[in-house]
Amino acid sequence: MTAQEVESGRFVRQANRFTERITADGAGGFPAEPGRYRLFVSYACPWAQRSMIVRRLLGLEDVIGLAVVDPIRDERGWRIPGRDPVTGAEFLSELYLDTDPSFEGRYTVPCIWDTRTKRLVTNDFPNITTTMETEFTAYHRPGAPDLYPEALRPEIDELNGVVYTTVNNGVYKAGFATAQAAYDEAVDALFRTLDDLEERLSGRRYLFGDRITEADVRLYTTLARFDAVYYSHFKCNLRRLVDYPNLWAYARDLYSVPAFGDTTDFDHIKRHYYVTHRHINPTGIVPKGPLVGWATPHNRER
Missing domain, CATH: 1.20.1050.10 (Glutathione S-transferase Yfyf (Class Pi); Chain A, domain 2)
Known part of the structure; x- marks a missing residue:
């Protein structure tokens, strides 16, 4: 969180900086192609997990590449363990600044890097999943669910x-x-x-x-x-x-x-x-609980 994201005591999420669209017909210059794009995510981030879930449900694992950042973020932003083998970046911030050297906000996941033009296409998290659902349909696995029926x-x-x-x-x-x-x-x-x-x-x-x-x-x-x-x-x-x-x-x-x-x-x-979030939890101590039964029977099919 930055100081710019608090107004009158209220949290106001920063706007997404990169909002180019990947389309099936490539009309905007970013066509939906296998092997071209790399999705940067964190298992910790709810916005990023959405994109991982949809990518897997639709069978796009071999179509859109994946890079997972370290869960602990500091003032340098998200770290990419061992450097990203495709982009060579050690921190996600490098990709943001390579795309826009004047960028001053938080470096957020999920975001998508275009390996051809070597720039970030989007960090617009609400549209990343719907793009997978509507623009990559030619590459969905057989029998993939229609997650966004018209x-x-x-x-x-x-x-x-x-x-x-x-x-x-x-x-x-x-x-x-x-x-x-x-x-x-x-x-x-x-x-x-x-x-x-x-x-x-x-x-x-x-x-x-x-x-x-x-x-x-x-x-x-x-x-x-x-x-x-x-x-x-x-x-x-x-x-x-x-x-x-x-x-x-x-x-x-x-x-x-x-x-x-x-x-x-x-x-x-x-x-x-x-x-x-040391401003909320200054000690950085991680609690052991809660311990809950996520694998217990749910019986929702009935």
């Missing part, structure tokens, strides 16, 4: 807007608030939406029925971090995820899908938040 897009976008504002980004607005009123506002909105989602999931397996969609991917990555980090570290402690019968079973249901479970690394998650 008929449901208006409804998915509407729900995603609410979830982003109050849940995905809402936990940060609570955790990074520097004024009581800003914190209260964020926490109240967060739990109102979680209560609504609990009710929504009482009669359907996923957010839009019996199929996993982009909306489930976006909600899951916050739920996966909720009890481990947000409940205590970000003071989102009115209720735990495990206190919501439907949301907790729903999260375990998604966790049982390899694309979700295999990209959920609680060690990376906890070390990143508790060690990196």
Whole structure:
């Protein structure tokens, strides 16, 4: 977090700097091609985990390359262990500054590097997953799910807007608030939406029925971090995820899908938040708990 991201005690996320679009027809100069792009991610970051989940669900592992940064971030930004073998970068900041030498914000994941033009194409995290879903369709694995079905897009976008504002980004607005009123506002909105989602999931397996969609991917990555980090570290402690019968079973249901479970690394998650956010946790001590049963039966298929 930078000083520019707090206004009147409220956390305001910085705008995404690189917003070029990769398209199937290449109209903007960045065509969807196998082997051309490299996705930089962190297992700790919920925004980055979205892109890993979608990449795997759609079978794009051999189409879009992947580089994983170290979970501990310092003033130099995200470190790439052993240097990235494709770009040669040791820190993600090098790729940002190679693309825009005047860049002064946080160096964020996920972001996509174009190996042909040797520049960052996008760090626009909301559009990275939908780009994979809509522009790389020629390379989806046989039988890949349609995560962003055209008929449901208006409804998915509407729900995603609410979830982003109050849940995905809402936990940060609570955790990074520097004024009581800003914190209260964020926490109240967060739990109102979680209560609504609990009710929504009482009669359907996923957010839009019996199929996993982009909306489930976006909600899951916050739920996966909720009890481990947000409940205590970000003071989102009115209720735990495990206190919501439907949301907790729903999260375990998604966790049982390899694309979700295999990209959920609680060690990376906890070390990143508790060690990196020293303004919240000055000692850098990482708590041992909570210990919860993510692999226990969820029975959501019924």
